[in-house]
Amino acid sequence: MELQDLRNRIDALDDQLLGILNERMELVKKVGDLKRSSQSIIYRPEREKQILDRLEKRNDGLLTRQAIDAIFFEIFAVSRNLELPERVSYLGPEGSFTHQAAESRFGGMSEYLVLPTIHSVFESVETGRAKFGVVPIENNQEGIVIETVDFLREKNLSIVAEVLLQVHFTFASQSDSLKNIRRIYSKDIAFRQCGKFISEYLEGMDIELIPVESTSKAAKMAAQEPDSAAICSSISARLFGVPILYDNIEDSDQNRTRFLILAKDFVNIKSDDDKTTIIANLPNTNRPGVLYEFLKDFNDRGINLTKIESRPVRGTSTFRAWFLVEFLGHVDDAPVQEVMHKYGSHLKWLGSYIRVS
Numbered sequence: 600m601e602l603q604d605l606r607n608r609i610d611a612l613d614d615q616l617l618g619i620l621n622e623r624m625e626l627v628k629k630v631g632d633l634k635r636s637s638q639s640i641i642y643r644p645e646r647e648k649q650i651l652d653r654l655e656k657r658n659d660g661l662l663t664r665q666a667i668d669a670i671f672f673e674i675f676a677v678s679r680n681l682e683l684p685e686r687v688s689y690l691g692p693e694g695s696f697t698h699q700a701a702e703s704r705f706g707g708m709s710e711y712l713v714l715p716t717i718h719s720v721f722e723s724v725e726t727g728r729a730k731f732g733v734v735p736i737e738n739n740q741e742g743i744v745i746e747t748v749d750f751l752r753e754k755n756l757s758i759v760a761e762v763l764l765q766v767h768f769t770f771a772s773q774s775d776s777l778k779n780i781r782r783i784y785s786k787d788i789a790f791r792q793c794g795k796f797i798s799e800y801l802e803g804m805d806i807e808l809i810p811v812e813s814t815s816k817a818a819k820m821a822a823q824e825p826d827s828a829a830i831c832s833s834i835s836a837r838l839f840g841v842p843i844l845y846d847n848i849e850d851s852d853q854n855r856t857r858f859l860i861l862a863k864d865f866v867n868i869k870s871d872d873d874k875t876t877i878i879a880n881l882p883n884t885n886r887p888g889v890l891y892e893f894l895k896d897f898n899d900r901g902i903n904l905t906k907i908e909s910r911p912v913r914g915t916s917t918f919r920a921w922f923l924v925e926f927l928g929h930v931d932d933a934p935v936q937e938v939m940h941k942y943g944s945h946l947k948w949l950g951s952y953i954r955v956s
């Protein structure tokens with residue numbers, strides 16, 4: 600078949616797609632009206648997952664699950680904006696991995712508020728300047744993002760969803776030879792994640808490694824200083840017009856970062872694959888066995904713990920700790936309810952949301 604014939608057929612299918620998408624939007628608008636009259640929440644991650652799972656089962660074409668997710672997350676984001684335009688804040692600057700995580704759920708059409716610190720993202724959601732906020736919580740090679748974990752305890756926001764992103768770093772510079780590079784900008788964590796590249800390629804060279812707040816700030820600096828380079832994401836290198844010299848320079852190709860979407864007073868309906876995050880501020884932690892007994896309460900009820908991070912209780916002279924605890928299941932599950940009731944105000948529920956694996 601000739602190229603023109605193929606393109607004519609693609610045009611005809613696009614016409615159909617456009618018609619079908621508009622028809623879908625008519626229905627979405629009606630759902631939005633119903634939600635508004637009952638003051639219900641617009642964003643329903645469990646419904647979106649249900650749709651994606653159903654489509655994956657039905658699918659017998661070339662599209663992978665990843666491709667179906669990418670296309671439909673954009674459709675959902677456009678739909679939600681039609682129901683009610685939503686402003687989303689994220690830890691910037693533009694081009695950061697958090698930006699990428701935010702766009703993967705809220706699409707290209709949402710209004711974004713780019714903020715300089717994790718604290719300002721929490722604050723923007725608390726004060727209603729943004730409906731949702733996106734922050735990193737952990738990297739699977741480096742561990743937790745302490746600032747996020749501490750604000751989860753201090754502030755009163757709910758976790759709406761988690762997003763997992765594979766992290767790739769690029770080495771970008773306006774200089775076409777490594778010899779002319781005097782400084783490399785990046786985030787401290789990124790320097791550590793690209794240790795092998797740095798020691799292999801830059802061994803013995805007189806180059807200063809300068810940590811900055813974010814990898815996109817690094818790209819911005821490299822755009823301004825021709826004798827410098829940045830270790831950054833490919834989107835930020837492109838955003839600031841810095842040529843990419845080496846791609847995928849991270850030590851581990853398993854490198855993934857987990858982000859949280861936060862909102863005020865958000866409750867997800869139970870799905871068949873949920874995760875729950877709580878803060879545990881256990882009483883009498885100087886008594887032997889308190890933490891053991893707490894963990895045993897989960898084990899006895901068959902609740903699968905996925906994470907426990909301990910953080911210091913500040914402002915006292917003791918070495919007491921509180922814990923960020925995550926487990927599989929929803930807060931409405933009977934065994935989870937039992938544990939929540941047993942410990943009462945010593946536990947703070949942050950959210951039950953769809954687990955991403």
Ligand SMILES: C=C(O[C@@H]1C=C(C(=O)O)C=C[C@H]1O)C(=O)O
Pocket residue numbers: 627630631641642643644646647650674675676678679682
């Ligand atoms: C239309 C709805 O609202 C939102 C948009 C969805 C969609 O486009 O299918 C699905 C879930 C919600 O996040 C709904 O709740 O059904």
